[in-house]
Every structure is written in C-alpha cells, then in structure tokens.
Amino acid sequence: MAVTDGTVSWIGEDRPGRALHPDAEIVDLGGAFVAPAFVDTHVHTTATGLALIGLDLGAAESLTACLDRVRRYAAEHPDTVVWGQNWDETTWPEQRPPTTAELEEAAPGRAVYLTRIDAHSAVCSEALRRAAGVPAESDTPVVADAHHAVRRAARALLTADDRHRARVAALDLAASRGVAAVHECAGPDISGLADLGELLTVEHGVEVRAYWGEAVTTADDARDLLAATGAHALGGDLFVDGSIGSHTAWLHDPYSDATTSGLAYLDPDAIAAHLAACTTADIQAGFHVIGDAATGAVVEAIERVATDLGGPAVAGRGHRLEHLEMVTAEQAAVLGARGVIASVQPVFDAYWGGEHGMYATRLGAERARALNPLSLLASSGVSLALGSDSPVTPLDPWAGVRAAVHHRTAGSAISPRAAFAAATRGAWRAGGVRDGVAGTLVAGAPASYAVWDVDELVVSAPKDSVQRWSTDPRSRVPALPRLDDDARAPRCLRTVHRGVTVFGS
Incomplete structure (x- = not known):
C-alpha cells in the first residue's frame, strides 16, 4: 500500500x-x-478518561469491595472530588447499591459521586447532595433531574488539569485500540458546554466529531445552537428516555422487578419538532432511545416529519438513533425506509443479555430475548454503526465486533463482514462522511x-x-x-x- x-x-x-x-x-x-481504522460512534471522552485516571468501579465484585475502593481512593486523594464510575449492583451478592450513610463512613465529609455503569443513575454523599440541592437524607440513587444536578455539582469540583488529563488519556486509549475517530455525545445535562468546548480544543491525532443533545423547535434555533456549541450535529444523547438498568427506559408495560414503566423525557411532538427543525436546516439529528415506548414515539415522529417534509428530505440527512435496544420488525422497516442510522452497542448484549442477565431480571426472559436485534435492523435496511458508549462499556472495537457476531439471542447476530463494516465504513457514514471510500x-x-x-x-x-x-x-x-x-x-x-x-x- x-x-x-x-x-x-x-x-x-x-x-x-x-x-x-x-x-x-x-x-x-x-x-x-x-x-x-475503527470509528467509535458513541463516546463520552472526559468520563472515559476520568475512569482511566480516577476511580473505576467496574472490577468491584461486591458492595464491600466497592466501598473499600472508595475508602482507599479518598485516602490517597484528599483534595479532590471522589468521582467513581461503573458500579453494577446486579453483579454483586448484596444486589443493592451503596447507601448515603455507607459513603459517608467510607469518605467522611467528602464530595462523592459514583455513577452506575449505565450512567443514568448515581449514588452520592451528603455533602454533594447538599451542594446540588438534592435531599441529603435519601438513600435512593439519584435519577433524571436530581442526577443531572448532582453531576453538575461534581463536575464543578474537577480542576482544569483533571479534565485535560482525562481527555488526553481517553484519546490515547482510543488510538491504542486502532480507533482513528470518536463521536463525542455531549449535552447540557451530560458533560456541559464548557467540557465540550475544552474537548474540541485538545490537540490530538484522534478525530473528534461532536454531537450535542439539546432539543430545538425551529431551523433557526438549530443553526444557532450548532454555532454556539461548536458541535457538528444535534443528536447523540438527546434523551427520549433513560436506561434499563436504572429502571428509566420508557416501556409500554412495567418492569418485571419494579412498579414503574420508566421515564419519558420527550414526547412525539417534541421529537417531531426537533427532527423537522434539523431536517429543514440540513443538520443531522438524533436521539437516545432504548425502551419500546420510546422507540414507538420516535417512529411516530419520523413518519410525521416525512409526511410534512417528504421522505427524501428526511432520508438525506442521515438522522441517527443511539442504542435502539427495543424495536419491532414493523418499526425497523419504517426506519430503514427513512434512511435512519442506528448507532448500536453490541457489548450491551454481551454484558446484560442472556436468559439470566440483567435484561431478563428487569424485563423478563421473553422481552429480554428481543433486545438489540442487529440482524433485524440490518435486514430492514437500517444502516448500522458500532459504538461503545464508553465508559459504559470499554472503548474496544474488536470486542464490539465480536459481540455483534456472537449475540446471545439466536437470529439476532450479524456476520463478521457486516460487523466489521459497521465499525468502519458504517461508522464513517454515521458521522456524515459519504464519499464511498472512507473506512x-x-x-x-x-x-x-x-x-x-x-x-x-x-x-x-x-x-x-x-x-x-x-x-x-x-x-x-x-x-x-x-x-x-x-x-x-x-x-x-x-x-x-x-x-x-x-x-x-
């Protein structure tokens, strides 16, 4: 060559x-x-780096081990926020997260922020709860607006050097894994505008394409927001709902292990308004969508916009859906016909799929078997792109390819050729590169x-x-x-x- x-x-x-x-x-x-080279289509760069240079709880095998790690980290870092990530109570014998009192015992008086592995809920100390204006006496993990408030308060305690070292560590890791470009999925409640601005000024050989997750209602608003943020598109983690692990994915029927059906952050009207505004402004749009009710709301909105603006206009923008874990054959056919790109994370299935995994616990075995139907999407004409959602799952593209090929549900896997193409050619296309040769x-x-x-x-x-x-x-x-x-x-x-x-x- x-x-x-x-x-x-x-x-x-x-x-x-x-x-x-x-x-x-x-x-x-x-x-x-x-x-x-690979492209990872769903990354949270600073958070990935903070797990690398800070407190990664992914290897904690029990609640006790988690608290021991918090205690040790707090002792070794007396002058900074205790920022930890990736605990997963479903793998622990105790089957519960740390309480506020236990965090106080492990790190007395300290600001402690520990996000669950799906990043849609967190446990935190009394000091951090008070700083965020969240009830300090509660032992329940914070979700939704309370979680966003706590994360903002914790983020404000990070130094500029902390943030820079984290970003460089994350991009260095990407390069060492054969990744030439990452798609940063930022937003006002995820990492904040200042974080995105700082990230886009980092000089590094790994290319960063920025997605900003904030809804708009008019084409002018879309253009203005794109200019104000420096982002390349208005999508990524624009939340329609939350996650299955935190019981916040929006479902038609309640969870099997809880009395809730999750949370809806955007209704079909708001989704359609954002799609129409971005389509008119010639901007790629997208949404975070996981639960079946969330998928239904997005598909309804796409059809509305296609009726109003025309199918070719919608298809020509290459709008994206992140995760898309619960989708029917009829919905997949609509998405394929409308040129929608699915940015999927096959390692989710490797982590939580199977007859006895977290999905089965949360949803029951029957619903769990239908999650992440990669073959259905591909056969329906939906263009696939593979990402990690790092730090939720490791920034490791070969692991994603392998998980896509060895899906836990029979009939949901895709071929090695299709998986590799989705992590290369398909991923460039998901980022708006349609020259036919990239990847x-x-x-x-x-x-x-x-x-x-x-x-x-x-x-x-x-x-x-x-x-x-x-x-x-x-x-x-x-x-x-x-x-x-x-x-x-x-x-x-x-x-x-x-x-x-x-x-x-």
Whole structure:
C-alpha cells in the first residue's frame, strides 16, 4: 500500500509497488494485519478518561469491595472530588447499591459521586447532595433531574488539569485500540458546554466529531445552537428516555422487578419538532432511545416529519438513533425506509443479555430475548454503526465486533463482514462522511488504518463454519482475525489517521 499526502494512492503486490514508488519511505510490517481504522460512534471522552485516571468501579465484585475502593481512593486523594464510575449492583451478592450513610463512613465529609455503569443513575454523599440541592437524607440513587444536578455539582469540583488529563488519556486509549475517530455525545445535562468546548480544543491525532443533545423547535434555533456549541450535529444523547438498568427506559408495560414503566423525557411532538427543525436546516439529528415506548414515539415522529417534509428530505440527512435496544420488525422497516442510522452497542448484549442477565431480571426472559436485534435492523435496511458508549462499556472495537457476531439471542447476530463494516465504513457514514471510500483501503481512500498483531487470519472458512468470515473482495472487507473464545485478541501495533501516525507501540 502506498500513501501520498494522507491518501491511499496505490494497492497491490510488493514488487511492482516498489518499482512504482522507488523514492518512497518503506515500512516493512513483517506480516502484520492491516485494516481500516475503527470509528467509535458513541463516546463520552472526559468520563472515559476520568475512569482511566480516577476511580473505576467496574472490577468491584461486591458492595464491600466497592466501598473499600472508595475508602482507599479518598485516602490517597484528599483534595479532590471522589468521582467513581461503573458500579453494577446486579453483579454483586448484596444486589443493592451503596447507601448515603455507607459513603459517608467510607469518605467522611467528602464530595462523592459514583455513577452506575449505565450512567443514568448515581449514588452520592451528603455533602454533594447538599451542594446540588438534592435531599441529603435519601438513600435512593439519584435519577433524571436530581442526577443531572448532582453531576453538575461534581463536575464543578474537577480542576482544569483533571479534565485535560482525562481527555488526553481517553484519546490515547482510543488510538491504542486502532480507533482513528470518536463521536463525542455531549449535552447540557451530560458533560456541559464548557467540557465540550475544552474537548474540541485538545490537540490530538484522534478525530473528534461532536454531537450535542439539546432539543430545538425551529431551523433557526438549530443553526444557532450548532454555532454556539461548536458541535457538528444535534443528536447523540438527546434523551427520549433513560436506561434499563436504572429502571428509566420508557416501556409500554412495567418492569418485571419494579412498579414503574420508566421515564419519558420527550414526547412525539417534541421529537417531531426537533427532527423537522434539523431536517429543514440540513443538520443531522438524533436521539437516545432504548425502551419500546420510546422507540414507538420516535417512529411516530419520523413518519410525521416525512409526511410534512417528504421522505427524501428526511432520508438525506442521515438522522441517527443511539442504542435502539427495543424495536419491532414493523418499526425497523419504517426506519430503514427513512434512511435512519442506528448507532448500536453490541457489548450491551454481551454484558446484560442472556436468559439470566440483567435484561431478563428487569424485563423478563421473553422481552429480554428481543433486545438489540442487529440482524433485524440490518435486514430492514437500517444502516448500522458500532459504538461503545464508553465508559459504559470499554472503548474496544474488536470486542464490539465480536459481540455483534456472537449475540446471545439466536437470529439476532450479524456476520463478521457486516460487523466489521459497521465499525468502519458504517461508522464513517454515521458521522456524515459519504464519499464511498472512507473506512476502506482502496486508492483514493483516506489513509486511516491500523496495524495488528494477530494469531491467525481467516482467509476462507468452510460453508458449515460457525464463523462464516467473508472473503468476498466486493465487500471491501479484509480477511479478519479469529475472534473465538480461545483466540487471542488482536493487539494494535500502529494507528494511522489520514497518513499521520497517532499510535505506535
């Protein structure tokens, strides 16, 4: 492969390549695997970095272990907010989150903010509750507006250096995982305008495309908001509802383990107004949507706007839905016909799917089996793009590809070819790049690629193979590494974006 001015200029055999480019700098990769670089379509950059440099509770195996980590972190960092992430009470023997009193015992008088793994609820100390104006005596995790208030109060306690180190750590991690670009899903209640502005000034080789999750009602409002925020689109985590783990996803029927049907943050009228405004202003829009009632509200709104403005106008904007975990065949057909892109997180299924996982606990086994139907979406013409929602799940694109291929529900998986394409070509398309070559390695494509150390490439697979790795050259997908349970994960040796090396081991 030859690269000229950040673009792939030639692909072919070594010998003629050297003859055609006698003065080129030659890098011998020693048989390593080269493939298009990944794009992660759903990332919270600062939060990801805070988990890397701060208190990550994802490995805590019990409530006691979680509190021990809080106690130790508070002792080692006496002058800062105790910001922790990724606890999951459904994996603990105690089956409950920490109480306010337990946090007070672990870190007396300190501002403690510990967000659940889905980032839609949190536990926090009395001091932080008081600072946020939230009842201090409650032991219930904060959700919705109370959670937003607590997060704002905790964020205000972070120093500029804390935030900068976190962002650089997150982007460095992305580069080391073969990721050339991330889509930052920001918003007024998620990370705030100041955080987004600071992120967009960070000089780093990993490209950042910014989504701002705030609803508008007119095209002028959409244009003004885009200009004011510096974002590239008005979508991402524009919440229609919350999450299943925190009982805040909006459902038609109540949760199996609670008396609630979740929360609705936007109704069909507000969704339609935002879609119409962005469509008219030629701006990509999108929403965070998880529960079946939330999906129904979005589909209703899309059809309304398509009726008013025309189907081609809606389809031409490439509007996005994040997560889209509960969707019927009829709804998928509408989304496919309207050119909607689904930014999905396959590792959600790997974490919480299955007959005895968190989804089954929250929704019952029957509803849980229907979650994250990747094959249904793809077969309905919905363009897929893979993301991590980091720090909710790790910023690890191969893990996402593998989870999409090994879905826990029979019939919901997609092929390795489709999964890899959704993490590369489909992800560029989800970010508005529709040149037909981004995410591939052909002459004329951006030279954005990664070099991998892998155990074995599956060049051709028997027809009865479970893997069914595609080698059809028309797919523009290279031979792929084995991602079976017994296969070593690919190790990134180098990441290059538009001809510039952004990571090299």
